[in-house]
Every structure is written in structure tokens, then in C-alpha cells.
Amino acid sequence: MNSEPTGLARWQPRHWAAAVGAALMVTLTPLTYIQWDQLQTMKSLKTNQVDSLLWAAYQLEREASRLTYLLHDSVSHPYQKVTGDELVERYEVFASRLPLLTRIPRRDLIENEAAYTAAVQGVTAFLEKYDPVFADPQALEQAAGTRAAIADELESLEKSLAELTREANRATSRFLDERNAQLQEQSLLVVGLAAVQTVVLLGFLWLLVTHLRRQLAQTDRLRKLSRELETARDVAEAANHGKSVFLANMSHEIRTPFQGVLGMLNLLEETGLSGQQRDYVQTARDSAQHLLGVLNDILDVSTMESGTLRLSVAPVELRHVAQDVEGLMRAAAREKGLDLAVHVDRALPSWVMADATRVRQILFNLLGNGVKFTNKGRVQALIEPIPSVPDGVRITVSDTGMGMDEATVGQLFTRFYQADNSLRRRIGGTGLGLEISRNLARMMGGDIEVRSALGEGSTFTVTLRLPATEAPANAATLTGDAPKRAARRLKVLVAEDHPINLKYMNILLEQMGHDAVFCENGQEALQLLETHLFDVVLLDYHMPVLDGLATTQAIRALPGPAGQIKVILVTADVVNDTRKRAREVGVDEFASKPLQADDLKQALMRCGLLQGEDSTDTGHADPGITATDLPGVAPVSLGGAGADVEPLTPSQWDALVPARTADAGILVDSESYVEILAMMPADTHQELLGTLFDPPEGTVHALMKDLAAGDGPRIAYNAHKLKGTAMLMGFRGIVRTAQQIEKLATDGHVRDAQALADELMDTSLRTREALRDFETPVAP
Amino acid sequence: MFTPLSRRLLIALMGATLLPLAHAQTAPAPQGRVILTISGKIGATNQGNKMVMDMAMLEALPQHSFTTRTPWYDKPVKFTGPLLADVLAAAKASGTTVSAVAINDYAIKIPADDARKFKVVVARLMDDKPMPVRDKGPLFVVYPFDSSADLRTSTYYERSIWQLKALDIQ
Secondary structure, eight states: OOOOOOGGGGOOHHHHHHHHHHHHHHHHHHHHHHHHHHHHHHHHHHHSOTHHHHHHHHHHHHHHHHHHHHHHHHHHOTTSOOOHHHHHHHHHHHHHHHHHHHTOTTGGGTTTOHHHHHHHHHHHHHHHHHHHHHTOHHHHHHOHHHHHHHHHHHHHHHHHHHHHHHHHHHHHHHHHHHHHHHHHHHHHHHHHHHHHHHHHHHHHHHHHHHHHHHHHHHHHHHHHHHHHHHHHHHHHHHHHHHHHHHHHHHHHHHHHHHHHHHHHHHHHHHSOOOHHHHHHHHHHHHHHHHHHHHHHHHHHHHHHHTTOOOOOOEEEEHHHHHHHHHHHHHHHHHHTTOEEEEEEOTTSOSEEEEOHHHHHHHHHHHHHHHHHTOSSSEEEEEEEEOTTSTTEEEEEEEEOSOOOOHHHHHHTTSTTOOSOHHHHHHHOOOSOHHHHHHHHHHHTTOEEEEEEOTTSOEEEEEEEEOOBOOOOTTHHHHSOSSOOOOSBOOEEEEEOOOHHHHHHHHHHHHHHTOEEEEESSHHHHHHHHHHSOOSEEEEESSOSSSOHHHHHHHHHTSSGGGGGOEEEEEEOOOOHHHHHHHHHHTOOEEEESSOOHHHHHHHHHHTTSSOOOOTTOOOOOBOOOOGGGSTTSOOOOOSOSOOOOOOOOHHHHHHHGGGOOHHHHHHBOHHHHHHHHHHSOHHHHHHHHHHHHSTTTSHHHHHHHHHHHTOHHHHHHHHHHHHHHHHHHTBHHHHHHHHHHHHHHHTTOHHHHHTTHHHHHHHHHHHHHHHHHHHHHHOO | OOOHHHHHHHHHHHHHHHHHHHHSEEOOOOSSOEEEEEEESOSEESBTTBEEEEHHHHHHSOEEEEEEOOTTOSSOEEEEEEBHHHHHHHTTOOOSEEEEEETTOOEEEEEHHHHHHSOOEEEOEETTEEOOGGGTOSOEEEOOGGGOGGGSSHHHHHHOOBSEEEEEEO
8 A cells, every 4th residue: 555655755854955955055145146246336335435426526616616716816806815825725626636536436437428538638738738837826926817818718618527517417327327227136136036935945845744744644554554563463463372272272182092092002012913013013103102292392382382381390309300311211322322321410409499390301302312313422411500600500411423514503493493304204303392492491591502513413501590499398209200109098089081091090090009989071970979988089171071170160069078179180281271260160289191190199299188208108008998998889999008119229120121031021011010010019919910810719710710611791701801900910911812812702702712711721820930030029 | 982991891801811812822833834723622822722733843743654545546555644633632622523624625523532542644645755735635634444344434434534724623
């Protein structure tokens, strides 16, 4: 709507100044000249008194008359003595008047007139003739005849002198006329120039007004445009924010079933797969894990963009965080044959105020990158205080990898930028990691810098500001990886519709030593709450029938103690708005999804349901009422009461691994089993093994009995039960066999199922055999 | 024809008229031809109640010279002569106005103040030569026109009287 400014609108102030200056010059210069000229004329009038022309002519005539009169007097009145000196003086006065006329400055006005020439020539001739006579006053006194002759001659001159006076008068008039005409002309010129000046100035005024009007219009347009832009920006920001929120929600929505996919893939891997199938599953799981990483990154970026990302700062022991990350990275580093070293400076305060998850994320990202891009050598991290900066902490991650050139370093923190495009397929990653890390570092009052040269490795330096703090009273409970048995056995009601999550939470709560009752949705949870007493309710945010928030509202509306129950909302939603809304409807605490033992434990502690534990975990737990005591509710607790089992240290893990026999590796998933061993007291473990293997009640034996009886539905039921328990324990062999039997029985091939009885027996015997390998280091 | 009383009265009257003369100093009489007559309110006389002066007397007064441009000559001209103030002082003039008269009876009134304010000269030499009557002589009252722009006006050009013959102090 707005075109380029044209013509005057393009003029700069200096153009305007030049134009106005030129106009003033053009009009004022002639005016100044005219004024100056007039001044000069007046000056010359002052000095060259023009009127003296008339005066001089008149005086000449007058003196001629007086001389004539005196001469006549001396002749006609001899008794009145006229002295020679008097005559001479009069003659001289007369003579003195001639040069006054001939040498007058403006004699040019009259010089060319005949009267002038005649008079001057006449007087000059007269003077030449009588000068000798008047030179002798005495002789003149005696010669009366000469005096009479002189008088006569003088009288004859008077006519031309009178004409001269008249001519002088006319000349003066002419001069005055001429001067008047000149003045009139000049006045006209001045008026004309003033008019021109007025016109020019009016023209400029008009241009200026037009220009100003146009500028005002332009300013208006700009203001309007700016308003429109502001509105557009607001709309765009709102849309962007909306998108970020949508992205956060979507990532969450995708993530939840994704956990299921991952879990199922894990389970699938445990089943009897051929080498090729195992390879496929491995690939699928790697891809799924990668995808989950991508989703997490997108979620982080979108929450950062929507401005809802908040750091949850709490006392953190950096050493433990570093060890966590080191432990996670060790396998990857070892796989590539790299040395991995994480060193924490002794001068670093043990406890600092920080968001442990986010610090871990930065460290994980940088170390992960280091491992990814290094093929040979080492990756190391150094965490140390910065003495010059208060609360300053420096994390230096360096590698001996391929390094980067300057251009790459320059673009490194750009979104979606990856150091080497050809590496993208091989190495993967979203390209968001460094951006996220840097944003996080900045939120923590620091930044990330990078120094790198091609072929010489890279060094990333993170500076953070993490104020030192006192170790919290319940320090021990806040750290450590292995889930610990709860000091108190809680009755937990879990509303979770997703079967995989349900399964996962089941195991988790068992591990933690709590009693769990499950229901599928909020409606069921409300019904259970009305009839039974619980310590805490875990609600999933997204549930059919009645979602987490609606359920919380309904719970708070319940009468009596049921309405006061602690509610923990399990959600992957990190958008702070959601949490704020949840708090408003009465949610006590939050636990992130997928649920972590630590996370849940801290949520419970914050609810005041758990006390801080000693690190030795000597279990003074009250066995309490188990879920089995509740009629009508399926007992799901597999774990026993608190017992003296310490979590395995990594070194113990390492000690366990070589003990596996080749057979054991196929039959038993050592990692799952060791986990189970770690989280269960020995007697519970034995009891659990008993439910499988001990005759006659053990599931294996029950199934054998069913197989012998050829009871199809019973076979299917017990095979399913056996499969579930075996899966939990990590008994791969039994899982495989039980699965086959279940499938055959379900499909009605009871005979075929019966054929597997021997294999089942054999597998269970060999499994028990394999388990002996694990027992020695565990025994106290 | 005169009664004693009238004679006595006459004497008294004469005494009264002569009384101021008794105060007036008798100045030396001129030796040469008289060229300037000063009359009116003066304290020094040498011819009746007038003071007459010849060229020698004027020449005896302190002489001053300056060169100035004038409307009457194309070139700057040097004038030499006594200051008008000195001439008036010589006659012990006490009036406020000097009526100057030329040989051709041209007369102009010059405020006595002019003689005090400006270095007004009664010039007797022009370019170091005596001035004949034919050339504005013998005496020419000249203002130092070049010394001030205020003097270059018709008022002062008018007061510059030439062919001066008499000064009447009023």
C-alpha cells in the first residue's frame, strides 16, 4: 500500500536547506545590491552637493552684478570714494566663482550645454583681459573711463550668465528627475523582487506543508502497520505457544504407548526367537529407543519454547550425578573400546542446589556426543569449581574424536544442525541435544562453550552457577540408584488403564515393598475408596471414564477420611500449567511418567507418608496389612516385608556376570534375575521360587498335572500364569515353553501341548540348576 | 544747549556705556591690511569695540595643519592655520554662537561649541601656499572632515566658510 517515497518525500534535510538557501540568495542578493547602490548614491549626494551647481551659477551671476554695480558706482558717484582695493577685492571674488563652477563634481550635467560654454568662455575671456588692469589698484582708481568700459563689458556678459543660471536650474531639475526615475525604478525592482521572494517562499511553504502532510500520512500508515504487525506477532506467538503446548501433549501421548512398545519388544526378545528374529527385534528396539530419545528432545524444546520449563531445584550431590551418568555411558564407551573417565574435583562442594535431572541431561548429552564422535582414545569429564565466580561450577568434557572445523563450531548450537550430515544416518540424534543443553545451562546462570579443531578432538566447557548447600537430613534417601525397600508398607490404590504400565507399576510397587490394588479407571477407584482404606492413590492423568483431575475432584468430595486421602498424579505432562490446575483441584503430589522408583518415593515422602531412611536400610518396617487381607481384591504383592538386603554394588554385578554358564545365558536373563534378587529378601525369593518349582503346589507342577489330565482350559490358565511369573523372574527358557503350551492349549491343540510336558520339566530342572550360579555371591 | 544737569547726565551715561570698555583690554593694533574683524561679545579690542587682525597676527597664533578630503577638491588638501578656538580666545570671545561672514556677504552661524569639540582651523595656507581671494582665500574655516563621519554632512560643509572676513560673537 505504501510505495517508495518519490520527489520531495525523498529530500533530505540538506536538500531542503540548499533549496531554501538558493531561493533566498536569488531574491535577497539583488535586494542587497539595490540597497547598497542607494546607500552609495546618498553618500555621493551628501558629498557632491548637486544643488551647489545652481548655487555656483547664481553666485557667479550675482558677483558679476555686484562688480558691475560697484564699477558704475565708482564712475557715477565720484564723491563716494570707492577704493581700488575694494574694486580689486570684488573682482577677485567674482573671479573666484568661476573655478567653483568649472570644477564642480557634477559639472557633467551642464558641461555640454551651449549656455554653459558661452558663459564660461565669456567670463574666462573677460578675466584674461582685465587681470592686468586689476593688478594695479592705484591706476584703476584714476582711470574712470576704463572702469566704465569694464562695467559695460560686464553688463553684456550678464545676459549669458543669467542664461547659465537658468540652464543650471534646468540641469538640476533634470538631475532630480533622473534621480527620481532611478529611485522609482529601484523601488519597482525592490517591490518586484519582494513579490518574487514572497511567491518563492509561499511555494516552499506549500511544498513543506505537502511534504509534512505526506509524512504524517506515512507515519500514520507506519503506525497502523506497526499495530498490525504487533497483532500479527501476538497471534503468531499465541499460535507458536499453542503449537508448543500441542507438541508437548502429543509427545506425551506418543510416549505413553511407546513405553508399551519398548516393554513389549523387551518381552519379545525374551521369547524363543531365531537368530534372525532376535536381530530384527534388536533393530526394532534400537529404533524405538532412538525414537523415544527424539520425542524426549522435542518435548524439552517445546516446553522451553512455550516458556513452561521450570527447574526444580533441590539439594543435589553432584558426585552422584556424575557417577550415574558415567555408569550409563560406560557400556557404550566399552563397546567402542574407548576410555571413559569422569573426575570430580575435591574442592567441589558435596551438595549444591540444582535440578539433578537437568544437570544429568547436560552431562549425558555431552558425554554421549563425545562417545558418538570418538572412535579411538578417550572421553573424559572434569567437574570443578570456578574460584573466580561465586557458586561457579565448570564441567569440561573433552574427547580425542574427529573434531570440527570453525564453520561447524559456529553452527553447532543451531537447531537441527549436525556436525556431519553423512553421520546422521549412522549416528542418529535429533540435533536438538546441544541446543537443549545450552538452554538448560543458561537457565542455570551459565553457558556452554566449545573449542575444537579438525582431527584434534573437541572440548565442551559448561559453566553453571550452583550455590553450595548443606546436606539435607534425609540425604541418603535422595541418592542412589537401586530402589530400596520402603520403611513403611503402604496401601496403594493405583488407577491405570494401560496394561503394560499396570504391569510395570505392579512390579515397581512390589519392589518398593508396598501393597497395591489396581483398577482401570477413576470410577472404579472411587468405588474402591468408598469401601476400603488406603494410604495413597496413584492416578494416571489420562484415563477413560474419569480422568485424573476429575477423579481427584470426586475424591475430594467424598465424606470422611476417604476424601482426605493423599493423591499423587502420575503424568508425563511437564507443562507447568497442568500442574497448577492439578494443585487447584486437590492433587497433593506429582510423579513423572514413566514412573521411577526414586521419583515415586520422593513423592510419597513429600506427602509425608514415608520418612527418610538410613542408607543402611535396616528395615524397621511394619509389615502392616497386605492386600490379601482385603476381601474381593486380588492380591498382587509378590514381595515380602522389609528385609536386610542391600542393593548390589556395581562390583558385585561384575562379579555375577562371569559366573553365568552358557546354558544359564539362554535359560535365565541374568539382568532381570539379578534385579529380582536385589529387590527381594532371600526368604521371599525362596518363597517365590517355591511357588514355581515346589511340588505339589508349584505352578510348574500344577501345569504338569493339568497336562497329564489333558484339561485344555486349565492348561492354558496355568501356562499363562507360569509365563507371567517366569517373565518377571527372567526365566527365559520357561517363558518360551510356557508360551508354546499356552498357545497350543488356547488353540485347542491339547495333544500337542501335552507333548511339551517333558520339555517343560527339563527346562525347569535346568533353570533351577542355572540359578545355583547366582546364589553364592548373594548369600550373606 | 546742554544744561548742567543734562551734561552731567550725559557724562554719567557716557560713563555707563564706557564702563564695559574699562574692563576690555586693549589688544595690539594690526600693522598690515586688516583681513579679519571680530565683533560682538569679546573681551579684547583694538579698534573701537572690535578686534581687527592682519595676517601677521593670525600667523603669530599657534599653527595647526591637517590634510583632508573635501567636497570642493578632487584630491585631499592640506590646510594650515590657527585653531578657531585660539582666534576666539585671542579676542576673549564669550558668546555661544559665532556668526561668520564672507567677503561676498555669505553668512553662517557656527556654534561656539564646534571650536571646542573639533579641531576647527581658520586656514590661511592651502598645501602650504597662501590662498588668494580667487581661490577661497584669504581665510577658510575648515573642519577635519576625515577625522569623523559625523562631520561629513551638509551641516558641517555649510559651516566651512571660505573668503572669511568677519566673526560676530553672539
